[in-house]
Amino acid sequence: MAETFWVEVVSADKLVWEGEATQLTAMTTTGEVGILAHHIPLIATLAAGTAEIAASDGVRHIIAVDGGFVSVTTEMAAIISPYAALAHDIDVTEARRTLLNLEAKREAGDNSLATRSAYHRAMAQVKAAERHK
Amino acid sequence: MVASLRELRERNRSVQATQKITRAMELIAASRITKAQAAARATLPYTRELNRAVSAVAGHSDIRHPLTTERDSVGKSAILVITSDRGLAGPYSSNVIRMAERLTQTLLAEGREVVTYMTGRKGIAYYEYRQRPLEQTWAGFSDKPTYADSDAISDALISKFLASDEEGGVDEIQVVYTRFESMLVQEPRVRRVMPLHVVRGEGEHEIGPLYTFEPDAETVLDELLPLYVRNRIHFYLMQAAASELAAKQKAMKAATDNAQQLIETLTRQTNQARQAKITQEITEIVGGASALAEK
Numbered sequence: 516m517a518e519t520f521w522v523e524v525v526s527a528d529k530l531v532w533e534g535e536a537t538q539l540t541a542m543t544t545t546g547e548v549g550i551l552a553h554h555i556p557l558i559a560t561l562a563a564g565t566a567e568i569a570a571s572d573g574v575r576h577i578i579a580v581d582g583g584f585v586s587v588t589t590e591m592a593a594i595i596s597p598y599a600a601l602a603h604d605i606d607v608t609e610a611r612r613t614l615l616n617l618e619a620k621r622e623a624g625d626n627s628l629a630t631r632s633a634y635h636r637a638m639a640q641v642k643a644a645e646r647h648k
Numbered sequence: 649m650v651a652s653l654r655e656l657r658e659r660n661r662s663v664q665a666t667q668k669i670t671r672a673m674e675l676i677a678a679s680r681i682t683k684a685q686a687a688a689r690a691t692l693p694y695t696r697e698l699n700r701a702v703s704a705v706a707g708h709s710d711i712r713h714p715l716t717t718e719r720d721s722v723g724k725s726a727i728l729v730i731t732s733d734r735g736l737a738g739p740y741s742s743n744v745i746r747m748a749e750r751l752t753q754t755l756l757a758e759g760r761e762v763v764t765y766m767t768g769r770k771g772i773a774y775y776e777y778r779q780r781p782l783e784q785t786w787a788g789f790s791d792k793p794t795y796a797d798s799d800a801i802s803d804a805l806i807s808k809f810l811a812s813d814e815e816g817g818v819d820e821i822q823v824v825y826t827r828f829e830s831m832l833v834q835e836p837r838v839r840r841v842m843p844l845h846v847v848r849g850e851g852e853h854e855i856g857p858l859y860t861f862e863p864d865a866e867t868v869l870d871e872l873l874p875l876y877v878r879n880r881i882h883f884y885l886m887q888a889a890a891s892e893l894a895a896k897q898k899a900m901k902a903a904t905d906n907a908q909q910l911i912e913t914l915t916r917q918t919n920q921a922r923q924a925k926i927t928q929e930i931t932e933i934v935g936g937a938s939a940l941a942e943k
Contacts, residue, residue, distance in 0.1 A: 526694065527688065527878070528794070529694075530693045545863050555860055556704075556860065557700055557861075557862065557867055558859050558862070559863075560867060562910070584868070585872070586697060586700070593699045598795075
């Protein structure tokens, strides 16, 4: 059995997930990182996308993240992302509809920051929900 | 002038109906405070992790970032005033507005320009009635702010702060909100959000773990500080929401108690009027009877 470490996933309004895990994989702005127990302390910026936790009970949790950080200390690892959400909490059809709406908006020439970040968020949610299936 | 019996009864009924409404509002406010407090508690892990990350970067290098840099001279200030969307909350909104007015006067007296941002319909109405300019307003979430609301507000404030003087940028941003001390005490407060003052966490004596930053400390800081600002704003909004609900509960409790007193007085008056009427009738009958008997 691989060694485990404590993982917390926090979004701006709640603690999304916490528990012992054997591995944490996240998409940073420079590429994918895999974190195992005893990883060196690290703070890395996350890209919009998905993160994956292999919990110590064997369950795989997929999380949609929209920017934010992964922070690793000697005691624990944390994903800090304002809009983090567990994949199985995401309503796929709803997320797809949002994504389509935003795509249409972007094609109509709306390239504002708000639209772009909402687009990335929706994209991350759809991806996470699809991977979860 | 003693009101007629019918009038008294009618007034009594109407006060009782009002009391039912105020009592319902009191109970609703009470149950929502519990929710607001739970929501505030739920954000604690995020705040803790964010603060830890900020102090990690702060401990790593000297922070040189536009958001934390003090301007040489402060010529233009912005204030964000957090008020409520609805009334019936006692002096809640007027207290915040008064505080904001005092702050504005002080800043103007120091020779600064002041731009005002406002959340909550009450504050907006106050300024619009006096035809005073508001830079930007938000409304509709005062008792239940979401993170997306804080996001929108923070983005506006951050870009205002980072804008150059020619583009109308400001040199500092202050927030006037109501701090939730307890169910009984809520106090308006002024806090400066930008430039940020970063606290170095547990202190410099303790040597924290040596972090690696990816891609590098500057980029991490670039990402981190706006999130930090948003979190502060979100905190103020949630404090204000809890305060608003507490003020509303207090006001509605006072209204209910007041209605109870009114009902008691009115009931007494009704009884008195009824007694007087009966007495009068008896006197009339007795008077009539003895007038007949004398014949």
